[in-house]
Amino acid sequence: MAANSQFAIAIHVLTILARSGGERVKSDYIAGSVNTNPVVIRRLLSNLQEANLVESQVGAAGGTSLAKQPKDIRLSEVYNALSCGEVFALHSKEPNKDCPVGRNMAAFLCGLQKEIDKSIGEKLNQYTLRDVLEKIEER
Amino acid sequence: MAANSQFAIAIHVLTILARSGGERVKSDYIAGSVNTNPVVIRRLLSNLQEANLVESQVGAAGGTSLAKQPKDIRLSEVYNALSCGEVFALHSKEPNKDCPVGRNMAAFLCGLQKEIDKSIGEKLNQYTLRDVLEKIEER
DNA sequence: ATAACTGTAACCAGAATAGTTGCAATTTAA
DNA sequence: TTAAATTGCAACTATTCTGGTTACAGTTAT
Numbered sequence: 001m002a003a004n005s006q007f008a009i010a011i012h013v014l015t016i017l018a019r020s021g022g023e024r025v026k027s028d029y030i031a032g033s034v035n036t037n038p039v040v041i042r043r044l045l046s047n048l049q050e051a052n053l054v055e056s057q058v059g060a061a062g063g064t065s066l067a068k069q070p071k072d073i074r075l076s077e078v079y080n081a082l083s084c085g086e087v088f089a090l091h092s093k094e095p096n097k098d099c100p101v102g103r104n105m106a107a108f109l110c111g112l113q114k115e116i117d118k119s120i121g122e123k124l125n126q127y128t129l130r131d132v133l134e135k136i137e138e139r
Numbered sequence: 140m141a142a143n144s145q146f147a148i149a150i151h152v153l154t155i156l157a158r159s160g161g162e163r164v165k166s167d168y169i170a171g172s173v174n175t176n177p178v179v180i181r182r183l184l185s186n187l188q189e190a191n192l193v194e195s196q197v198g199a200a201g202g203t204s205l206a207k208q209p210k211d212i213r214l215s216e217v218y219n220a221l222s223c224g225e226v227f228a229l230h231s232k233e234p235n236k237d238c239p240v241g242r243n244m245a246a247f248l249c250g251l252q253k254e255i256d257k258s259i260g261e262k263l264n265q266y267t268l269r270d271v272l273e274k275i276e277e278r
Numbered sequence: 279a280t281a282a283c284t285g286t287a288a289c290c291a292g293a294a295t296a297g298t299t300g301c302a303a304t305t306t307a308a
Numbered sequence: 309t310t311a312a313a314t315t316g317c318a319a320c321t322a323t324t325c326t327g328g329t330t331a332c333a334g335t336t337a338t
Contacts, residue, residue, distance in 0.1 A: 004227060004228055004294090004295075005227065005228040005229060005230055005231055005295085005296085006227070006295090007227035008227055008228060008229050008230055008244075008248050009230060011244070011247075011248065012230070012234060012240065012241070012244050015240050015244070016238075016240050019240065026313090026314070026315090027314080027315070028314085032235060032238070033234060033235045033238035033240055033241045034230065034234055034235070034241065035230070035232045035233060035234050035235045035241070036230075036232060036296075036297075037296080037297050037298065038314095038315095039296095039297075039298070039299090039316095039317090040296060040297065040298095042315065042316065042317085043296095043316090043317085045315090046315095046316075046317085056314095056315065056316090057304095057305085057314090057315080058303075058304050058305070058314060058315040058316070059303085059304045059305025059306065059313075059314060059315075060304085060305050060306040060307075060312065060313040060314060061305070061306055061307090061313075061314080062304080062305070062306090062313080062314045062315055063314075063315085064315090075251075084226070084227055085294095087223070087226055087259060088143060088144065088145070088146035088147055088223055089143055089144040089147060090144060090147050091144055091147055091148060091151070091173065091174070091175075092144055092326085092327070093174045093175060093327095094174060095151060095172060095173055095174050096171060096172045096173070096174045099155075099171070099172035100275075101151065101154050101155050101158065101172055101275065102151070102172045102173065102174070104274075104275045105147075105150070105151050105154070105275070108150075108271060108274050108275060109147050109150065112214075112266075115262060116259055116262055116263075119258045119259065119261075119262045120226060120255055120258065120259070122258075123254060123255055123258045124255075127251075132247060135243075135247050135250075136239075136240065136243045136244070136247060143325090143326075144326085144327085145326090165282090165283070165284090166283080166284070167283085175327075175328075176327080176328050176329065177284095178285090178286085178327095178328075178329070178330085179327060179328070179329095181284065181285065181286085182285090182286085182327095184284090184285095185284095185285070185286085195283095195284065195285090196283085196284080196335090196336085197283060197284040197285075197334075197335050197336070198282075198283055198284075198334090198335040198336025198337065199280095199281065199282040199283055199335085199336050199337045199338075200282075200283075200336070200337055200338090201282080201283045201284055201335080201336070201337090202283075202284085203284090224325095231295090231296070232296095
C-alpha cells in the first residue's frame with residue numbers, strides 16, 4: 001500500500017451515509033461499496049466519530065449515521081479528522097548542523113509546509129458534503 | 140522511511156548550489172550537508188537536470204551547478220520536477236461499480252485532487268530560490 | 279595512466295498503510 | 309433468557325514505498 005487513501009475513503013463513506021436518509025448503515029454494507037474490509041471502515045468511522053461528524057450505535061440493528069446535515073460538513077473538517085500526511089516530508093535524517101545551510105533548512109521548510117497546509121485547508125473549506133452529493137448526482 | 144522528502148532535499152541541494160558562487164559542487168559534499176548518501180543526491184540531481192534547473196559535468200573536477208539564477212528558479216518548478224505524491228491517494232482498490240456512489244466517486248476525487256494540486260502550485264509559484272536564500276541568511 | 283567524478287542499475291532495510299482474523303461488549307428480538 | 313447481529317479494538321500479516329548502499333561503467337582533468 002502506502003499512500004494515504006483515508007481521505008478518499010472518508011468522502012466515499014460520508015456520501016453513502018448522506019444518502020441513507022438518516023438510517024443507520026452497517027460497516028459491512030459500506031465496505032461493499034468501497035470494496036474493502038469492514039474493519040478498515042470501522043477504523044475510519046472511529047476517527048470521524050471523534051470529530052463529531054458521525055454517530056455509531058453498537059449491537060444488533062446498530063450502524064452509523066451522520067451527526068450533522070451534509071451542508072454543515074466541510075471537507076476541511078473531514079481532512080482534519082484524519083491523520084493525512086503532509087504534502088512533503090522533511091528530511092528523514094537531520095541535516096548536518098555544521099553546514100550553515102543544513103542548520104537553517106528545517107525551520108524554513110517547516111514554515112513552508114504550514115503555509116501549504118493552510119492553502120489546502122482553505123480550499124477544502126470551500127466545499128461541503130452537500131457539494132459532493134450534487135456533483136455525484138449530476139453525472 | 141515512507142513519506143517523500145524529495146522536495147525538502149531538493150530545496151536544500153539547490154540552496155547549497157546557489158551559495159557556491161557558480162562553482163561546481165560535488166555530490167559527495169552535498170551529501171555531507173544533507174546527511175545522506177551521495178547516490179541519493181545524484182538521483183535527485185538527475186531529476187533537476189531534466190527540468191533544466193541544474194547542470195552537471197562528469198569526470199574529475201566534475202560536479203553540479205545551477206542552470207539559472209536563483210531569482211529565476213521558482214519552487215513550483217522544483218516541485219514539478221520531482222515525483223512528489225499527491226496530497227491524498229485515491230482508493231487503492233477500485234470502488235464497487237454496482238453502487239451508484241462507488242461508481243462516481245473516483246471522478247469526483249480526481250477533480251478535487253487536481254484543484255488542490257493547483258493551489259499548491261500557485262503557492263509555490265510565489266517563491267523563488269532567492270527567497271529561500273534570503274530567509275536562510277536572515278537567521 | 280591514474281585518480282576523481284557522475285550516472286545508473288540492482289539490491290537491501292525500514293516504515294507505513296491496508297487487509298485480516300479473532301474476540302469482547304452491546305443491543306435487539308424471538 | 310438465549311441467540312443473532314453488530315460495533316470496537318487489538319494483534320498480526322502482506323504489500324509497497326522510499327531511502328540507503330554497493331558496485332561498476334563511462335568520462336574528464338592532471
